[in-house]
Amino acid sequence: MALGNARNSLRLSLLASIGLVPLACGGNAESRAGNEAEENARTCFTGACGRPFLIEAQARVAAVTPNTAWLSSTLAQPQVAHLTAAERAALAQHWQRLGQMEHASIAAFARFSLQLLALGAPSELVEACTQALADETGHAKVCFKLASSYAGQALGPGPLDIGGSLGCVSLGDIVDLVLAEGCFGETSAALDALEAADAATDPVLREVYAKIASDEQRHAELAFRFLRWALTKDAPVVRRRIAASVVEPPSHHQAAREVTVPCLNALLGRPLGFATIARA
Ligand SMILES: [Fe+2]
Numbered sequence: 287m288a289l290g291n292a293r294n295s296l297r298l299s300l301l302a303s304i305g306l307v308p309l310a311c312g313g314n315a316e317s318r319a320g321n322e323a324e325e326n327a328r329t330c331f332t333g334a335c336g337r338p339f340l341i342e343a344q345a346r347v348a349a350v351t352p353n354t355a356w357l358s359s360t361l362a363q364p365q366v367a368h369l370t371a372a373e374r375a376a377l378a379q380h381w382q383r384l385g386q387m388e389h390a391s392i393a394a395f396a397r398f399s400l401q402l403l404a405l406g407a408p409s410e411l412v413e414a415c416t417q418a419l420a421d422e423t424g425h426a427k428v429c430f431k432l433a434s435s436y437a438g439q440a441l442g443p444g445p446l447d448i449g450g451s452l453g454c455v456s457l458g459d460i461v462d463l464v465l466a467e468g469c470f471g472e473t474s475a476a477l478d479a480l481e482a483a484d485a486a487t488d489p490v491l492r493e494v495y496a497k498i499a500s501d502e503q504r505h506a507e508l509a510f511r512f513l514r515w516a517l518t519k520d521a522p523v524v525r526r527r528i529a530a531s532v533v534e535p536p537s538h539h540q541a542a543r544e545v546t547v548p549c550l551n552a553l554l555g556r557p558l559g560f561a562t563i564a565r566a
C-alpha cells in the first residue's frame with residue numbers, strides 16, 4: 287500500500303473509532319528505495335517506534351541481554367544466508383531496538399490499564415487495553431526472535447526500570463499521556479510498519495510488519511475511543527489538552543501529524559479539511 291493511501295486509510299479508521307465518517311479525502315502515492323538491509327528494516331522517523339513508555343516525557347526501555355526467554359516459537363526464520371556480515375549486524379541492531387520499544391509498550395499498556403481503572407472507565411476500554419498489552423508482548427517476542435536470528439545468538443530484554451511511572455493520575459495528565467503515546471505514538475508506529483511491510487523483500491518480515499501495522503492501528507483507535515469517553519467525564523479539561531496537542535503536537539513524525547491532527551480536530555467538533563458526517 288502506498289504511504290499516501292496508508293495515511294488516508296488510517297485516518298478513516300481513526301475517524302470511524304470516534305463515530306465520524308469522512309466523505310472524501312485525497313493523498314499522494316509515495317515510493318521508497320534502498321538496499322536490501324534497509325528495505326528489511328522498519329523506518330523509525332521518531333526514534334520511538336511503537337507506543338513509547340513515557341516517564342517525564344522520556345521514552346524508557348530495558349537493556350538488551352543474552353536471553354532465551356523472549357523468542358517467538360512460531361515465527362519462521364528470516365532469510366540470512368545471502369546477507370553480508372555487516373547487513374546481518376545492522377538488521378540485528380535494528381530488530382533489537384524495535385524489540386526494546388515493543389517490550390516498553392507492554393509497560394505503557396500495563397500502566398494505562400491501571401489508569402483506566404482509576405478513572406472508572408468502561409469494561410470495553412479495559413478489555414481493549416488488555417488485548418493491546420498481549421499484542422505488544424507478541425510484537426516484542428517476534429522482534430527479539432528476528433534480532434537473535436540476525437545476531438546468531440539469543441537476545442532479549444533485561445529488567446525495565448519502572449520508577450516514577452505511576453505519578454500520572456489526574457484525568458488531564460492521563461489524557462496528555464494518551465495523546466503522546468497513543469494518538470501520535472501508535473499512529474506513527476502503524477504508518478512506519480505499513481511502509482516497511484511495503485518495502486520488505488523477505489516474506490517473513492513482510493508478514494511481521496503487516497501484523498504489527500494492523501495491531502498498532504487498533505491501538506491508535508483505542509486511544510481515540512478513550513478520548514471520546516474522557517470528554518464525557520470532564521469536557522473542558524479534556525478539550526483543553528486535546529487543543530494544546532493540535533497546536534503543538536507531541537511528535538515530529540510528519541505523517542502521523544497529518545493523520546492524527548485532523549482526527550483530533552474532529553473530536554473537538556472542528557473542520558477536518560474535508561467533509562464529514564456524523565455516524566448514527
Ligand atoms: Fe507494538
Ligand SMILES: [Fe+2]
Pocket residue numbers: 336337391422472475501502505
Ligand atoms: Fe501498539
